[in-house]
Amino acid sequence: MVTIEKKLDFPYTYPLERLGKLDELLFFDIETTGFSSLTSNLYLIGCVYYNKAGWQMIQWFADQAGAEEELLHAFFHFLKNFKILIHFNGDGFDIPYLLKRCSAFGLPYNFSEVASVDIYKKIRPYRRLLGLESMKQKAIEQFLGVFRTDKYSGGQLIQVYQDYLMTHEDFLYRLLMLHNEDDLKGMPEILPILSYCDFLQNDFVLENQHLQVRTDIFGGQEDFLILTCESPVFLPVEFNREDELLPGLSLSAAENKLTAEVPLYRGILKHFFSDYKNYYYLPYEDTAVHKSVGEYVDKAARKQATAATCYAKKEGCFLPQFSQLFSPELKTDRKSKISYAEYKDGLFQDSKALNAYIQSLLHRMS
Known part of the structure; x- marks a missing residue:
């Protein structure tokens, strides 16, 4: 040797x-x-x-x-x-x-x-x-x-x-x-x-959070949430990743900044109740109510709720979430893989909520 x-x-x-x-x-x-x-x-x-x-x-x-x-x-x-x-x-x-x-x-x-x-x-x-x-x-x-x-x-x-x-x-x-x-x-x-x-495993600090309105190719308006976060770690080379299934969703990073661009949903979504056997569906109102309340509704205007019809509707601006981080959880339909939470200005002022959401984005796009 x-x-x-x-x-x-x-x-x-x-x-x-x-x-x-x-x-x-x-x-x-x-x-x-x-x-x-x-x-x-x-x-x-x-x-x-x-x-x-x-x-x-x-x-x-x-x-x-x-x-x-x-x-x-x-x-x-x-x-x-x-x-x-x-x-x-x-x-x-x-x-x-x-x-x-x-x-x-x-x-x-x-x-x-x-x-x-x-x-x-x-x-x-x-x-x-x-x-x-x-x-x-x-x-x-x-x-x-x-x-x-x-x-x-x-x-x-x-x-x-x-x-x-x-x-x-x-x-x-x-x-x-x-x-x-x-x-x-x-x-x-x-x-x-x-x-x-x-960089990706450290906690981020929110530097800026703002809404941005963009015009799509058909002239319609789209709402985006822009989150800019700061890390104690600096990167040698920047990167950019766009989601393959949700248009407009992207993550980019340069130096010690991570930017998430998240398309928001504006309109009406549904919150589905899991214990549908305890609910009536009201066809004329297109909503479900608990039987303790629904028993006072005319029988002709109510029917037993099913998993697909046991919901309450909510109108507003909503943030997509890829694991159930925020409640109530809302969807376009019961089997949708993406759920939403109501978007509020101070939603990410809490650092735990911010980092939980960023990690869910990283997990989705990794």
């Missing part, structure tokens, strides 16, 4: 203190001869960590076919010095792979003493919201405006490693080590994507 240690230029692209103390963090990446731990081998582990001298890199390389077990010993002994492991899709591949290789050698190591921060897993819930083409590292780099060229992929280097084991050519060795080093150096370039998790 070969061990390489060197000082590394690791630029500050994201406030790592949000993840933990610098000297508790360990970035890592592995190189293998295939995806299956049953039919392939581990040949390189690279890590980046921080100490008093700054950022450091350490790599363990299996320079011989029988050195894999030695790599595992070295890595897991080193891991004991840290509390937080940071990686890209390590929960899905790197960590399970290492555990299975440990099992193959009968080694007792595990990751129970460290917290796992998987950049891939943290950002995956927001893929649609951010408009990411895929969850590959390249797609995240492109979203952030990072354009890094990899000369070789991990798959292409499998044959390079096989050739190295046969020839021990120095240029093949440098190629393998450099690829892993470049992957580790590329980690700071995608770390800013974590700002979106911080």
